[in-house]
Amino acid sequence: HNRNQATLYERLGGQPTIDAVVENLLYRIADDAEVVVFFANTNIDLFAESLASQLCDISDGPCRYEGPPMDRAHQHMGVTNVHFNRVVEHLDAAMEEEDVTLGARNELLGRLAPLYAEIMRLQ
Numbered sequence: 203h204n205r206n207q208a209t210l211y212e213r214l215g216g217q218p219t220i221d222a223v224v225e226n227l228l229y230r231i232a233d234d235a236e237v238v239v240f241f242a243n244t245n246i247d248l249f250a251e252s253l254a255s256q257l258c259d260i261s262d263g264p265c266r267y268e269g270p271p272m273d274r275a276h277q278h279m280g281v282t283n284v285h286f287n288r289v290v291e292h293l294d295a296a297m298e299e300e301d302v303t304l305g306a307r308n309e310l311l312g313r314l315a316p317l318y319a320e321i322m323r324l325q
């Protein structure tokens with residue numbers, strides 16, 4: 203079979219790796235005082251489930267993200283580009299620690315980058 207036809211979801215390692223990455227990311231967020239404050243009133247289990255389904259969906263996996271659009275999900279939080287970059291850095295570090303390849307990491311981050319404008323829209 204042709205490796206070039208593997209979906210990003212497959213190259214990430216499928217759902218087990220995505221779930222491990224989300225879990226890893228949660229610990230990094232919990233350890234980051236500037237970011238964790240945003241999650242003070244968040245149900246972390248629901249957030250983790252929702253983010254995992256979004257990462258599965260956006261990487262062409264067998265899931266459909268059914269949560270709110272990114273602008274509504276983050277509205278009036280006071281998120282800045284600094285916070286955005288921090289979360290992206292944590293996500294990249296989480297993927298690296300879960301042994302996601304550099305190519306798959308960069309491709310996922312590239313697919314998330316356009317969400318920046320949406321997340322900032324209602325700040």
Ligand code: HEM
Nearest residue numbers: 237240241243244252253256269270275281285286289314
């Ligand atoms: C690439 C960047 C990001 C992605 C892909 C992303 C994705 C998501 C997703 C999928 C949800 C769940 C929505 C739901 O089901 O209700 C969510 C919620 C949330 N995000 Fe983000 N997010 C990003 C950046 C950020 C940043 C930079 C912050 C703040 C530092 C942040 C803070 C939050 C908080 C606090 C919630 C929970 C809101 C609630 O409790 O309802 N996110 N995000």
